[in-house]
Amino acid sequence: GQNIDQPTEMTATEGAIVQINCTYQTSGFNGLFWYQQHAGEAPTFLSYNVLDGLEEKGRFSSFLSRSKGYSYLLLKELQMKDSASYLCAVTPKAAGNKLTFGGGTRVLVKP
Amino acid sequence: ETGVTQTPRHLVMGMTNKKSLKCEQHLGHNAMYWYKQSAKKPLELMFVYSLEERVENNSVPSRFSPECPNSSHLFLHLHTLQPEDSALYLCASSQEEGQEQFFGPGTRLTVL
DSSP: OOOOEEOOOEEEEETTOOEEEEEESSSSSEEEEEEEEETTTEEEEEEEOOOEEEEETTEEEEEEEETTTEEEEOOOSOOGGEEEEEEEHHHHHHGGGGGGOOOEEEEEEEE | OOOEEOOOOOOOOTOOOEEEEEEOOOOOOSSSEEEEEOHHHHHHHEEEEETTTEEEEEEEOOTEEEEEETTEEEEEEESSSSGOOOEEEEEEEESTSSOOOEEEEOEEEEEO
């Protein structure tokens, strides 16, 4: 089966940096997505990694190592509005192109 | 309207009721999805449609019945649900399968 692990909860201070790790064990690999979901709202796309390395997009960066089955999402200069759940999702080859989601990491930003 | 819309946003129903959830995407996408999100559980993929054909039925009970009349609309018909079916039901679409998905706001369903 497919297995995606990420921490349940993290707390950080406004202005700081937080790194959310995601490890996966899947049958093949087609790509990894990060989504942000505020409470009571729909997930919104943050990033997509298919090759190893770091993808930077403003305050958010995502890193992928396919050989280690590992990714992280880095949030810099944290703002209160960054308090949300962050979902790691993988597209395993065996499942066609269907996304499999991790349980999400709830990030709480404190003043 | 733009993006992915869902109606109703909230629904309360009894176990003997029949209701339908509606999803509409205005993005010209070819793939549409139904997900279930329960408290403290990962998003669960329920159904996938690509070019109006169902390509995935993720072992979902038959009390959930999807319908995709065209590439812009997706329905989820509900009948004789159980209280444990109470959850947030999210619709999503993508240009093709496996690509970035755009989610609707969801329908918060409560089964009494």
